[in-house]
Amino acid sequence: MHHLSLYLHFVKLRIRSQMEYRFSFLFDLLSQASISVIDFFMIALLFNRFKELAGWSLWEVGFLYGIIGVCFAVAEMIGRGFDVFQNSVVRGDFDTILIRPLGTFFQVFSQDFLLRRVGRFSQAFVILLIANSQLTISWSFVKVGYLLVSLVSGTCFFVALFVIGATSCFWTIQSIEIVNIFTNGGVFMGSYPFSIYRRWFRHFFTFIIPLACVNYFPALFLMEKVVPSGVSTLGVYLAPFAGFLFFGITMLFWRWGVLHYQSTGH
């Protein structure tokens, strides 16, 4: 409980400092929203011309897009501390964190909170709502619960990617840009049904980087689409938990990484 109240206090401070550049903040909020509106607009353009994609309609794809968009926006909002962690290592600020009487993971996690991602979040959420109204999904108690678990799991998935990027700084000092492929690239490829990708590509993004588990499989279940051959139904039910597992593993990776920290010094 102590951690939670501390976290909320930190969040309040971050928000206050971001409000200092008020004009830029508003503009950024708008730009976030407009970027993602254009994003989806492009998908709609393609559907306008081609009508369908591997048996998926525009709003079915919109549903996928909404889920991944919401998860990423929330992850960017709360996981920002890990996203910009390389600055702490480059400047040697991590030394300060090490001598404070709190866990390193918690401290880095609470170091930043990017309120402006609300723009992106709302856009993805609106797409999700519209998609839902256009599709006839028979909602039940189980399905709502399953959706919520999937959203949290997807958020964990993206935060975990930020943690991997941050942890790598203990060795490389500068963040490895490769992680961007999985974050920004993950949102991009997660906006389309996985069945359009090649086998090796699908397998990589299911078993190694469990992107498919946090939006494609949940969407299959929620929309009651035919499960592709070679995928077990049980696997679809359990898929969202892969996000939590992935997060857990990266937390262990973080702990191991901290042991390898060598200060860049002051």
Added chain:
Amino acid sequence: MRPLSLTFNVYFAFVRKSFQRRMQYRVANLAGLTTNFFFLLVHIFVYTAFYAASTEPQPLSLNEIVTYFVLCQVSFMLMPFWGARSEVTQAIKDGSVALQLTKPVDFHAYWFSDECGRACYFLLMRGCPTFLISILFFEVTIPQQFTVFMAFAVSMVLAIFMSAAITITIFSSAFWTLDTSGVSGMSGSVIMLFSGMLVPIALWPEWLAHIAEWLPFAGLIDVPFSIYLGKITGVAIWMAIGKQLMWYLIFIGLGRFFLHRGFSRLVIQGG
């Protein structure tokens, strides 16, 4: 007045410095290359699936689409999107711009040289490898006529110049807002859309393609690539290049105007 050759030497030195500064980040460049390929691959997967489901004839064949997106990735880092943020705005924010202002050079020309150095670097270190590796893995069409290739080269150079001029125009907003991420993000998304980088303009519905025609941004991506693919031919090539040139000059004018206004209200940050 300095002799013209000396002036040229000065700004060419800025181009070279900008190029050399970026040469330091070789690992980052490798990571960037990987990212380029990842996005290229996903684009190709998506379009292949769309084309597989469609029986109607399309204005661009799948091969041409693949070529188009290869070219997009080749020139991605040359374009004024958020990926290409300038060090100069950082200088405005932290106050070190004061030092640059003491130099006896034209600030706009200095900034333009800096952007050109960036473009040369990314063309050579990012664009060329992307193109060469793509030829190995995908079916990339290559123009058969030398004249088409020449026209493409001219149009591409103009696209790069336009990009630099637009970047300066956008980022000079730093004088008013200090933090440019909002302004650059917003204009970046509009530019990205109307440049044709996300979906080739040939595939757009007519009304939207018509809007794009009246905007300058197709000159960054869609115009040079359409020339490359042989979709713009004959006199239309000259028209397209002329339009690029016109927009380039307009953005140079705008950028100079904003910088001029910006300096008159500049407060040096920090100490």
